Amino acid sequence: MEEIEVKAVLKDKDGVIAKLKELGCEFGSAVVQEDTIYAKEVGSLSTFLSNELFLRLRVHDGGKVIFTAKYHKDRERSLLSAPTEHEVGVDDRDTMERILMLQGYQEAMRVNKKRMTGHYKQWEICLDEVEGLGSFIEVEQLADTSVSVKEVQDAMYEFLATLGIEKEEGTVMRYDIMLLNKNT
Numbered sequence: 001m002e003e004i005e006v007k008a009v010l011k012d013k014d015g016v017i018a019k020l021k022e023l024g025c026e027f028g029s030a031v032v033q034e035d036t037i038y039a040k041e042v043g044s045l046s047t048f049l050s051n052e053l054f055l056r057l058r059v060h061d062g063g064k065v066i067f068t069a070k071y072h073k074d075r076e077r078s079l080l081s082a083p084t085e086h087e088v089g090v091d092d093r094d095t096m097e098r099i100l101m102l103q104g105y106q107e108a109m110r111v112n113k114k115r116m117t118g119h120y121k122q123w124e125i126c127l128d129e130v131e132g133l134g135s136f137i138e139v140e141q142l143a144d145t146s147v148s149v150k151e152v153q154d155a156m157y158e159f160l161a162t163l164g165i166e167k168e169e170g171t172v173m174r175y176d177i178m179l180l181n182k183n184t
Contacts (some may be wrong), residue, residue: 016165025120032061032115035175042146066087115127133178
């Protein structure tokens, strides 16, 4: 499966939430997510993007830990590409981190956010407050690798336009890359 997503800065969060609720999108309570991203090559943005595989340990505020592997087929475009993604729950974050270190992975970045999640049609809609970046809306779909990423992203941008968010305000850049880009 590929994770296809677009996101945009939320300039009018309350207005967007109101429009989403009119469409029948209901949101759960906000949860805090602490993400630690691991890669074999870390440092500058270009060095970080030279990796094919990015690993993540996500700790939810309830203590739940999810391990994620994101594989980018096209390393040159890992800034923008839709990765193949696999996730699994783990019982012990610290032990999993030690396993990653033994395999040559290094901590590359931490991303902390508060997230409210809802669903609309085939999409997961996330409203995020990202430490160091601000407020975002993210539209995400897990899709078979045969699906056209561009067509799905175009449909997502059309949806965002109905919420008053123009395509030019959007991005497919991941939060870790935005933070790395901002800090370099």
